[in-house]
Amino acid sequence: MISHKEEFGSERAQLLQYLRSSADILVFTGAGISTGSGIPDFRGPTGVWKRRQPVYYDDFMRSEAARVEHWDYKLEGWAGFRDARPNATHVAIVQLEKAGKILAVVTQNIDGLHARAGTSASKLVELHGTNSYIECQTCGRRSNPEPHFENFRQTRRPPVCECGGFLKPATISFGQNLRVDDIKQAEEFASKADLVVSLGSTLSVYPAANIPLIAAARGVPYVIINQGPTEHDELREVTLRLDGDVAEIFPSAVAKAIL
């Protein structure tokens, strides 16, 4: 049996081939693409969860002390998120979109950097929510985070909506379900893509990690680029696996693919 590697030469050449020959790419991204923008990888060896206990959603809704803890945790990370800038990987994805090759970008990241880089809102699904705005848990009203954080910094009192509802950064908390509309939209994209590329994800968090598999199950090529192992590495649906720094591999391949 001839492997893809032998058939197409180097793995990078094959990546280039896939990017060139696809018109409806689904890009799936995880924390590994944002570490270059200074966003901490929460699950890594120096991740935030080594220091802090996550606040579960039910506790947030039930307990003022839990809300204080959650806002304190979010305040700690806020300046870093606010000031983070997209890196070469986010930009390369936007370049692919401008070249008419992106069907969708489905991300696990909560840093808002795809939107900031210029990925169209209609093509972007942020499965785990975003730190880019605050959301009322009762009426759903969205607002700008900065004044709320400033207020909390001074008063240590978690902000409350005009409607009386609790305000929370619009990220999916532990114990909180993903938004049904987001999952449906991501699944729909996965059912139409002609290539799926996973960037910087260990593919270990579900249901998010199902999205690339839905596309791959249809027989479209499935490319994984990540530094270190992923939970999909042994699946036969994976057609190409590149191990290494996404920022070093992906942007240069995109630049060649859209020449």
Ligand SMILES: [Zn+2]
């Ligand atoms: Zn409200």
